[in-house]
Amino acid sequence: MERDYQSQEEIVVEEEIRSIDHHHHTRVVSGEGVGDGSPPRKLRKENDSRTATVETSDGLRMEVNSFELSRNSRFFRAFFYGPMSKVNGIGIYKLSTVNSRMLRYCIDFLYRLDSLRADNTDLVTAVLVLETAAYLCLIRLEKKLCQLISSLVDPLNIISIYAKVEDSSPSLARELWTKIIADFDKLVENSTFLQLSEQEMINLIKDEHLDIKPKNEHKSVHEWCKSRSEEEKKELVEITQSMQCLSNEFSHDGYIVYKKRYPRSILLSLGGWSSDGVSSAIEVFSTRTNNWKGARPETTMIPLSYHGLIQRKEGLYLIGGFNGHNYFNTNHYFDFEKKEWKLLAPMRYNRSYMSAVALPQDESSFVALGGYTGAERLSTVELYDVDKGVWRNLPSMNKARSDGSAMYVDDKIVAVGGFDGATIHNNIEMFDFHRHKWDIVTPSMHSMRTGVCSIALSRSVFGVFGGFNSQRRLKSVEFFDTREGIWHQMNEMMTTRSNFSVELFDNKIVAAGGYDGGRTTAAVEAYDIRMNKWSGLPQMAVAKSALKVTRVDDLDIIKTFSHPY
Incomplete structure (x- = not known):
């Protein structure tokens, strides 16, 4: 069964190319604006002595800037200036392997390289141009197109796009294959997996990282085989039958599971306060085991x-933290490569009921702020330099905040709520790294909140969840967009919670554990942003408050924390 190569979409691209032809007439370097604006002048000089005439495979002659093309491509350096340069007696270079339309697109995209984004680039066009860009060794353009294609694919088109780039861009094909493995459940739901070849199905079923629900393993093989001839499915049937003989030892809820697999994404719950005291337990959750x-x-x-x-x-x-007796300034580190815990340089202050904020990975640092020393509530802030292994002070917050929360939003640290020893705050403040200053942000939240959780939902939006307002535990949720400056109410959680933890997982916001006003809870729930609805998830094995939850994606360390299922 041949894949559908989206010929209708290619027809649309043909129309777009005709539009470019209309702007350019027969001159790629005509000087007219193309796309979203005129290109840099140095790329389209009229009467430039470095202009060359190229005859493409369809017989069209085009004037191009030979210097700029050579500057961006090994192919064109050899084509225009190398010993094998093919120029005829009247000074025309013959490019017999590329047609004029694709060359026009490559040059147009190259002119607009810095302004190409996912929101102004068509996926099918990018895929068609990529093959020509790779052939012409336009390395920067090829890299940019690969980034755009990777960000634009979705479960409905990823297999057809993978087939298109498999030969022209092996690195992008590997990246898309990883996405196919990660999103295979979605491909089963929309039936696009039926476009896969037999060998691709075999590779997927054998992969220990295939992210698939147990109920879909046998279903996907069965459905794929139904649409194939005996010869087309022979090898897959033989392999899955041999694997099925082993499935009895790890079948899942009555479903045929061909292979034990590690999840690609897990939630880790670390530490916390349980009925037995302070916990050293780490629990693992994945959608595969549920x-x-x-x-x-x-x-x-x-x-x-x-x-x-x-x-x-x-x-x-x-x-930092608290073990029931002591307040700590420690920095315990679990090395993913060595798979061991060790102590790093301590903070300057003991901090329990504290907040910690990860900065972007390329900044090689993170921040600890607020908390309680056992004697006083803190407004102080410290930054840890991962490369140097040292802490240094940042300016203190305007308010002392223990049992608050913090995150990184809009290139700033945002501190939310908390308790200063006398007052529970309903305000937030932001630290501007450029001005090196904290600013109280107005308006304030709708509720005072200590024991609160917060999380960044996008570059400019964050949500604030639960907490304690001096009278009761809360289940209310509100979010703030820094561009708008207004607080909005979200649907309430199912459970009142303080001193719990939230994390993004499986495209949802997960709230876990905490104190509900009467007892420590093991309850876990998830908020589907698109559905605007909270729903229950399986409870933790141990009821805990004052815990931390984090998500681990696509790292080998998942094998260290979890068992295959």
Whole structure:
């Protein structure tokens, strides 16, 4: 069965190319504005002595800037200036392997390279141009198109796009294959997986990282085989039948599971306060198992609650906290590569009920702020330099905040709510790194909140969840857009909570644990932003408050924390 190569979409691209032809007539370097504005003057000089005439495979002659094309491409350096340069007696270079339309698109995209974005680039056009850009060795354009294509694909078109780029761009094909593995459940739901070849289906079923619900494993193979001839499905049937013989030992809820697999994304719950005291347990949740299980014993942490947690690509940092007796200034680090815990440089202050904020990965630092020393509530802020392994002070907040929350939004640190020893705050403040200053932001939240959680939902939007307002635990939720400056109410959580944890997982906001006003809870729930609805998730194995939850995606360390299922 041949893949559908979206011929109708190619027809649309043909029309777009005709539009470019109309603007250019027969001159790519005509000087007229194309696309979203005129290109830089240096790329389209009229009467430029470096202008050359190129005859393309369809016989059209075009004037191009030979210097600029050579500057961007090894192919054109050889084509115009190398010993094999093919110029005829009247000074025309023959490009017999590329037609005029694709060359026009490549040059137009190259002119607008810095302004090309996902919101102004058509996916099908980008895919068609990529093959020519790769052939012509337009390295910067090829890299940009790969980035755009990767950001634009979705479960409805990813397989057809993968087929298009498999030969022309192996690196992009590998990236898309990883997405196919990660989104296979969605491909089963919309039936696009039926476009896969037999060998691709075999590779997927054998992959231990395939992200697929147990109920879909046998279903996907069965549905794919129904649409194939005996010869087309022979090898897949033989392989899955041999794997099925092993499935009895790890079948899942009666479904045929061909292979034990590791999840691609997990939630980790670390530490907290339980009925047995301060916990050293780490629990793991994935959509594949749909339950919480204890992490492998070798990952066990020290007993800790009311701590900060930072996850970076190199490892986990547990900062400060309380063990029921002592307030800590420690920085415990779990090295993802060495798979072991170790102590790093301590903070200058003991901090329990503190907040910790991860800065962008390329900044190689994170921030600890506020908290309680055991004697006073803190407004102080410290920044940890990961590369140098040292802490340094940042300007203090305007308010002391213990049991508050913080995140990184709009290139600023945002501190939310908290308790200063006398007052529960309903305000927030932001730290501007350029001005090196904290500013109280108005208007204030609708509620006072301590024991509160917050999370960045986009570059400019964050949500604030639950907490305690001096009279009761809250289940209310509100969000703030820094561009708009207005607080909006969201649907309330199902459970009242303070001293809990939130994290983004599986395109939802997950709230876990905490104190509900009567007891410590193991309840977990998820908010679907598109549906504007909270729904229950499986409970944690242990009821805990003052815990931290984080998501781990596509890292080998998942094998260390979890078991295959």
